[in-house]
Amino acid sequence: MATYQLNINGQRKEVNVDPSTPLLWVLREDLKMTGTKFGCGISACGACTVHVAGVATRSCIVPVSHIGERAIVTIEGIGQDTVGRAVQDAWVDTDVVQCGYCQSGQIMAAVALLKHTPKPTDANIDESMGGNICRCATYVRIREAIKNAAAELTKGGE
Amino acid sequence: MATASKSSDMNRRGFLRVSFAAAGGLFVSLYLEPRFAFAQEAGGQPQAPKNYPPDAFVNIRPDGKIVIQVNRLEFGQGVQTALPMLLADELDADWSNVIADLAPAADVYKDPMFGIQMVGGSGSIAHSYQQYRELGAKTRAMLVAAAAERWNTTPAQCRTEASVVHGPGGRSATYAELAGDAARKPVPANVTLKKATELRFVGKKVKRLDSRPKCDGTLKFGLDLDLPGMKVAVVAHPPVFGARVKRIVDDEARRVEGVRDVFEIQLAKGSGVAVVADKFWPAKQARSRLKIEWDTTGLDKADSAELWTRYKQLGSTPGTVAVSNGDVKTLDQLPGDKRIVAEFEFPFLAHAPMEPLNTTIRFDGDRAEVWAGSQFQTVDQMAIAEVLGLKPEQVTFHTEMAGGGFGRRAVADSHVQREAATIAKRLRGTPLKLVWTREDDVQGGYYRPMHFHRVEVGIGADGLPAAWRHVIVGQSITADTPFAAFVVKNGVDSTMTEGVADTHYNLKNHHVSVHHPKVNVPVLWWRSVGHTHTAFVMETLIDELAMRARVDPIAYRRRLLKPEAKKLLRPLELLDTATARWRNRLPKGHALGISCHESFGTGVACAVDVSIENKRPRVHRAAVAVDCGLAVNPLSVESQFQAGLGFGLSQMMAKGAITLKDGVVEQRNFDGFVPPYIIDAPMAVDVHIVPSTEAPTGCGEPPVPVISPAVANALARLTGKRYRSLPLVSL
Numbered sequence: 001m002a003t004y005q006l007n008i009n010g011q012r013k014e015v016n017v018d019p020s021t022p023l024l025w026v027l028r029e030d031l032k033m034t035g036t037k038f039g040c041g042i043s044a045c046g047a048c049t050v051h052v053a054g055v056a057t058r059s060c061i062v063p064v065s066h067i068g069e070r071a072i073v074t075i076e077g078i079g080q081d082t083v084g085r086a087v088q089d090a091w092v093d094t095d096v097v098q099c100g101y102c103q104s105g106q107i108m109a110a111v112a113l114l115k116h117t118p119k120p121t122d123a124n125i126d127e128s129m130g131g132n133i134c135r136c137a138t139y140v141r142i143r144e145a146i147k148n149a150a151a152e153l154t155k156g157g158e
Numbered sequence: 159m160a161t162a163s164k165s166s167d168m169n170r171r172g173f174l175r176v177s178f179a180a181a182g183g184l185f186v187s188l189y190l191e192p193r194f195a196f197a198q199e200a201g202g203q204p205q206a207p208k209n210y211p212p213d214a215f216v217n218i219r220p221d222g223k224i225v226i227q228v229n230r231l232e233f234g235q236g237v238q239t240a241l242p243m244l245l246a247d248e249l250d251a252d253w254s255n256v257i258a259d260l261a262p263a264a265d266v267y268k269d270p271m272f273g274i275q276m277v278g279g280s281g282s283i284a285h286s287y288q289q290y291r292e293l294g295a296k297t298r299a300m301l302v303a304a305a306a307e308r309w310n311t312t313p314a315q316c317r318t319e320a321s322v323v324h325g326p327g328g329r330s331a332t333y334a335e336l337a338g339d340a341a342r343k344p345v346p347a348n349v350t351l352k353k354a355t356e357l358r359f360v361g362k363k364v365k366r367l368d369s370r371p372k373c374d375g376t377l378k379f380g381l382d383l384d385l386p387g388m389k390v391a392v393v394a395h396p397p398v399f400g401a402r403v404k405r406i407v408d409d410e411a412r413r414v415e416g417v418r419d420v421f422e423i424q425l426a427k428g429s430g431v432a433v434v435a436d437k438f439w440p441a442k443q444a445r446s447r448l449k450i451e452w453d454t455t456g457l458d459k460a461d462s463a464e465l466w467t468r469y470k471q472l473g474s475t476p477g478t479v480a481v482s483n484g485d486v487k488t489l490d491q492l493p494g495d496k497r498i499v500a501e502f503e504f505p506f507l508a509h510a511p512m513e514p515l516n517t518t519i520r521f522d523g524d525r526a527e528v529w530a531g532s533q534f535q536t537v538d539q540m541a542i543a544e545v546l547g548l549k550p551e552q553v554t555f556h557t558e559m560a561g562g563g564f565g566r567r568a569v570a571d572s573h574v575q576r577e578a579a580t581i582a583k584r585l586r587g588t589p590l591k592l593v594w595t596r597e598d599d600v601q602g603g604y605y606r607p608m609h610f611h612r613v614e615v616g617i618g619a620d621g622l623p624a625a626w627r628h629v630i631v632g633q634s635i636t637a638d639t640p641f642a643a644f645v646v647k648n649g650v651d652s653t654m655t656e657g658v659a660d661t662h663y664n665l666k667n668h669h670v671s672v673h674h675p676k677v678n679v680p681v682l683w684w685r686s687v688g689h690t691h692t693a694f695v696m697e698t699l700i701d702e703l704a705m706r707a708r709v710d711p712i713a714y715r716r717r718l719l720k721p722e723a724k725k726l727l728r729p730l731e732l733l734d735t736a737t738a739r740w741r742n743r744l745p746k747g748h749a750l751g752i753s754c755h756e757s758f759g760t761g762v763a764c765a766v767d768v769s770i771e772n773k774r775p776r777v778h779r780a781a782v783a784v785d786c787g788l789a790v791n792p793l794s795v796e797s798q799f800q801a802g803l804g805f806g807l808s809q810m811m812a813k814g815a816i817t818l819k820d821g822v823v824e825q826r827n828f829d830g831f832v833p834p835y836i837i838d839a840p841m842a843v844d845v846h847i848v849p850s851t852e853a854p855t856g857c858g859e860p861p862v863p864v865i866s867p868a869v870a871n872a873l874a875r876l877t878g879k880r881y882r883s884l885p886l887v888s889l
Contacts, residue, residue, distance in 0.1 A: 001415065018415060018439070025439040034382035035375015037561070038438075039512050040596040044828035047512060075375035092369045095793055098801055099234030100372030101379060101512040101561025122841065129836045133828065135512045135562045136234045137804025139839035141797065 004064055008033070009077025019065035023057075024048045026064045027074060035075035035104050039133070046132030049105035050074045056112035056128075075104035083153060084111050090149035098136035106132050110146050118154055120146060210289055212297045212345060214266045216245065218337040222321065224249070225257045229267035229286060230277045231533050231567065232260055232368065233511070233560035235858045236794035237282040239367045241290050243791060247360045248294030248352060250318035251333070258367050263535035263555035274536035278568050278683070280758035280856025283790055287854050295349035297340075304339035305331050354851055363793035368559070380531040380558035381516045385589040388518070389418060391581045392441045392593055394431040398454045398821035399603055399678050402429045407449035414447065416440030423580045426573035427680065432581050438593055458678035459821025462608070465677065466503065469610035469631040473501070477629055477671035478649040480659045484667035489616040489625035496624075498615045500699060503883040504691040505815035507606035507684050507808065508599065508831050513561025515574050515594040519582035525552045526582070530575065531560025533568035541572030545579035564685040564805070569604055570639035573680075600831050601823040605816050606684030607633040608677075609654070609691045613699060616667070621707030622718055625667035628658055630692075633681045634674040649674070653683065657692030657863070662723035662756060663700065663715075679818065685805065686859035689757040693863030694809075694870070694884065697753040701871040702880060711752040711871070712763075725761030726754050728848045729783035733763040736846045737781045741765055748778065751872025755863045759855030760786040764803075764864035766840070768872035773889055775810065775869050777840040782864065784845065787852040795857050796845040802861025804839035809866045811838065814885035840865075 006013045008031070015030045022041075027033045027050070036059055039047030043058035050059045053070040078084030087110050097103050106129065113120055113128035120128070125143055134142065217225040226245055232238035242258045245251075261267040268275045271285040302313045305323040308331065309316075316325045321333040333340075354361070371377035396402070408420040408431075416436040423432045431450055435441035489497065518529040519542065526546050532538045532555075539555045546553070560567055578592035594602065609632035618624035634651035636642045645652055650672050652659070659670050684690055704714035712734050719726055733754075741750055747769050754763040767779040782799050789795045808814050813832040817824045825831040870881040877889055 018443075020443070021439045025437065028382075029384075029437045029439070032384060033375070034378065034384070037379075037512070038381065038514065040828045041442075042596075042827050042829060045512070079374055088370075088373045091373045092365075095365050095369060095797060097366065097369050097372040098236070098797065099512065099560065099562040100368065100377060103372055104375050107373060126837045131835070133512065133833055133835060134801075135510060135564075135805070135833055137801045137807070137834055137839050138797070139804055139834075139836045140800040140841075140843050142836065143841070 002065065004067070006064070006067060006072060007069065008072045009074060009080070015064070017064060019063060021064050022060050023050070023062045023064050023067060023072070024059040027059065033074055033076055037101055037104055039102065039105075044133070045102070046105040046109060047102050049108040049132065051108060051112060054112070054115070056109050075108060078108060078111055081111070083114050086153050087111050087114065087145070087149045090145040090152065094141050094145035094148055096138055096141040096145045098138050102132065102134045106134060106142055110142070110149070113146065114150055114153065119150055210266060210293055212293050212300070213341070214264070215293050216249070216297050218333050220334050222252070222332060222334045223255050223257055224251050224321065224333070225259055227261040227267070228258050229261050229275065230269070230282050231531060231557055231560055231563070233277070233531065233533070233563040233567070235277070235282065235798065236366060236791065237277075239364060240283055240791045240794055241286055242367070243360055243364055244287060244290035245294035247357050248291045249298045250320065250358070252321035253359060253364075255321060256367070260557040260559065262557055263539045268536060274534070276536065276568060277533040278565070280760070280859045282856065282858070283854050284759065284856050287790070291351050292349060295351055296346055299346045299349055300340040300343040301333055301336050303343045304336045308336075308339065360790055361788060361792070364791050365793065377559060379513050379561050380518070380529060381513055381561070381593065383518050383529050383558065383591060385518065385520070388589040388591055389434050389436060389585060390438045390441050390591050390593060391432050391434045392438070392445050392595060393423065393577055393598070394433070394445050394448055394450055395425070395598060395602060396428045396430060396452050398452065398457055398459055399680060400428040400457050401452040401454045403431060403450055404453040405451040406431055410447040411444035414440050414444040417444045420444065420448070421584070423577065426571045426576055434581065434585065434590070442595065454821065457821065460677050460679045460818045461820055462505070462817040465608060466610070468675065469608065470501070472631045472673040472675060473610045473612040473629045475629075477631070477673040479669075479671050480650040480655045481668055481670035483669070486625055486627050486667050486669035488667045489614055489627055492616040492624065496617045498617070498699065498702065500613045500880070500882055502611040502613070502691070502695050504609040504694070505817060505885065506608050506679065507690070507814070508816050509564040509566035509684055510599060510828070510831065510833060511560070511562030511564060511566055514596055514599055515566070516592060517575050517578040518589060518591040519578050520589040521546055521579070521582045521586055523586060524548070525554070527554045527556070528575070529556045529558050531558045531563070531567060533563055533565070534572070537570065538572045538575040542575050542579045545576050546583055565683040565687070566604065569682060570641060596827045600816070600825050600827055603680035604682040605679065606690055607635060607681040611691070611695045613695060615699060615703065617703065617706065621703070621709065623665055623703060626665045626669070628670045629673070630654055630658065630670070631673045631675065633677050633679070635681050635683055635687070637674065653688045655692070656688040657696060657755065657757065661696060662720055662726055663696070663718045664720045678821070686757055686862040689755060689859070689863040690809065693753070693755040693757070694867045697755060697864070697867030698870050698880065698882070701752065701867070701874070715752070715754055723756070725756050725759070725785045726763065728785045729761050729763035730754055732783035732846050732848055733765055733781065736783060736844070737765045740767070740779070749872040749875035751868040751870070751875070753864045753868040753871060757860045757863055760784065760857060760860040762860050762864050764868045766865070766868045766872050768869055768876070770873070770876055770889060774812070774838070775873055775886070775889070777807075777869060779842050779844070780840040780865065780868070781844040781846065782861070783848060784857070784860070785848040785850060786857050786860070787850050787854040789847050789850075790854050792847055795847060798857040799845045799861045800843040802858075803843055803865040804834055806862040806865035807834045807838055807869070809884045810869060810886045812885060812887055
């Protein structure tokens with residue numbers, strides 16, 4: 001067991017866990033932040049996606065001991081961000097979700113995409129969202145919602 | 159449309175009055191006795207219409223919120239929005255104040271048709287449409303009666319809108335103000351439902367009620383449950399189905415910090431080793447440190463390669479007859495160039511819902527409490543009770559929101575719940591969450607069965623089929639379950655022949671037979687069940703016939719369908735006109751694929767625009783035309799089809815199969831069994847709904863069957879090859 005000070009959604013959190021524990025399980029079980037989901041445990045589905053220092057990261061394979069000082073943002077905190085809020089709103093307005101289980105990860109991946117690429121093409125979307133599985137396959141509306149969020153965020157910015 | 163209905167007498171008014179006044183969270187326990195036993199007593203007779211007490215379904219709170227109980231699991235299909243829409247529309251409720259709850263297990267929440275509480279057969283709307291409308295109308299009538307009494311007028315003088323009753327002289331009262339008095343009114347025996355033109359939001363696009371909490375991380379799925387003192391268990395399952403633990407070496411596992419116990423448990427088939435820990439991670443770490451010797455004596459070690467050999471041999475011989483119309487020997491009299499002989503192979507498929515399977519149970523000796531995302535509340539509740547030595551009514555069963563299911567959460571042997579109960583029994587007093595990892599899920603069985611089809615088609619002078627001989631080989635899904643009595647007739651499991659035996663094509667000299675081999679792999683219904691493979695066989699063959707006859711694939715189908723197949727003819731007609739602008743003007747290197755199929759009462763016609771990119775099919779555009787009767791929530795219908803097509807493409811994925819070698823499943827996780835990613839899904843899907851006022855039919859499963867054959871038919875036009883084996887490993 002070791003103690004870690006984590007910066008999560010702008011707040012300092014202390015946890016005492018085995019160093020090998022993936023960030024996912026620290027979030028879910030030690031910090032009771034269950035918005036980040038367990039889907040596969042091998043970084044193949046993206047349900048566990050969070051931002052670590054702004055980079056979309058699969059929290060299921062990152063040991064907590066590797067995080068250090070880097071800021072973590074999860075689905076619970078992404079709404080505080082302009083892009084994050086716009087993506088969440090677009091998801092709701094576009095009626096994207098079905099079972100909804102993968103959508104935390106989809107939203108985190110989409111926010112990372114839009115932060116780097118404000119006007120993504122279909123190819124950009126295929127690439128950035130390419131590692132996130134939605135078993136309901138709501139992909140048509142995910143694509144639409146990303147474009148809607150992009151339009152909303154770039155509105156008036158021309 | 160049959161908008162007005164009279165329901166029969168409600169004869170439990172006294173009981174209802176008491177429980178409605180009691181309100182709060184107590185009502186559930188009051189309904190546990192089997193109140194609708196007459197459904198069974200009726201035997202083969204038509205069942206009397208059932209009555210449902212409004213108070214078990216609607217709670218009008220003092221703050222104006224209207225809480226509606228949804229009698230089934232929500233796992234993506236949108237029923238948590240659509241059923242409340244039906245009730246709230248008849249109730250004239252203020253939709254912005256409607257809250258939908260997933261009802262716990264109780265007799266009152268059983269499916270009106272199936273007689274158990276469940277989701278399956280795309281029946282949620284079809285079976286509860288009338289029920290929820292009547293509940294809304296009855297509740298409204300009671301509120302109006304209370305208002306009329308208060309104002310000393312008649313109900314006819316009152317009207318309702320947005321949770322308010324308006325009376326003569328400008329008087330008005332909110333539903334919340336009237337709820338107490340309304341609870342003391344008798345439940346009306348008869349109510350008149352709204353005319354189609356009076357419906358406010360049924361038939362209009364209504365957004366899901368569960369979107370926001372699913373987008374901000376606040377919605378709790380079963381796996382997210384956390385209870386004080388809760389322990390987490392994972393189980394080491396046998397590598398060969400049904401194997402038993404011979405020896406456990408667990409020293410290393412027990413040394414993992416946070417591990418509380420390691421012990422052998424009985425499974426639905428064979429035995430396994432449970433690891434109980436404070437949290438998931440130590441439990442999983444400990445499991446990987448277990449050394450287990452397994453006893454596989456006497457077990458059949460299924461092997462995909464061997465099974466294909468066996469299935470092909472079986473398929474070359476006639477099986478148990480499912481259909482025998484006309485003289486199938488006509489086929490043998492046709493010359494070789496007038497016959498198609500086609501053999502199809504379909505592998506085992508895992509459901510792999512995104513939320514791994516899980517169940518939480520707290521056993522307190524004389525009662526238990528369960529939290530599970532279950533498609534089968536009644537069955538699972540009974541199974542848990544049996545393991546714990548309780549009566550079902552001693553098991554409080556909470557329905558948790560589930561992250562997908564596709565059939566995987568409706569298992570006749572309740573094996574996940576039995577596992578959880580077996581462990582929880584030992585932990586008496588401590589809540590226990592059982593988690594299946596993705597590896598447990600991919601390797602854990604209960605797959606869509608493997609199937610082999612051999613079809614011989616004789617072609618008549620008119621280019622239409624003159625004879626059709628069809629043999630299907632595959633495990634029976636329902637054999638050895640209580641469902642066999644309803645589904646297996648004369649040795650034929652209709653969940654395997656559906657879509658072939660009951661085809662809507664006018665097939666002359668039609669003969670269908672089946673073989674149901676016994677294989678040591680547990681099998682289960684997979685979204686759209688038999689139609690997953692039968693639609694592929696039928697629709698690729700019909701397409702081949704149309705091409706040989708040089709007839710447009712839509713026109714050919716319309717010609718061959720029986721005139722009474724309205725649910726397919728109307729969608730084909732709509733598809734024809736709706737896709738006319740783009741269908742026959744595709745860019746170079748693209749091809750059109752067409753299919754149509756009816757399942758669960760809903761007819762679907764599909765057109766796809768496909769090219770080949772990186773040696774894989776790319777679906778640039780798909781269009782479906784759908785006849786599902788009245789579309790209760792057209793937005794939900796649209797979503798189900800847009801995404802359901804993508805789900806259906808699971809079958810085409812290069813790594814979309816479960817295979818076995820020497821009894822062991824060869825895939826472990828999403829690296830070996832790979833569902834569609836965004837690149838694999840259609841880029842755009844247009845959904846055209848046939849306008850209808852007929853009774854609604856389901857939309858959960860009907861999207862799935864049409865897409866694979868449509869894509870295969872497009873690919874056939876691009877490559878000149880016919881694709882008869884799924885998944886599509888190479889083009």
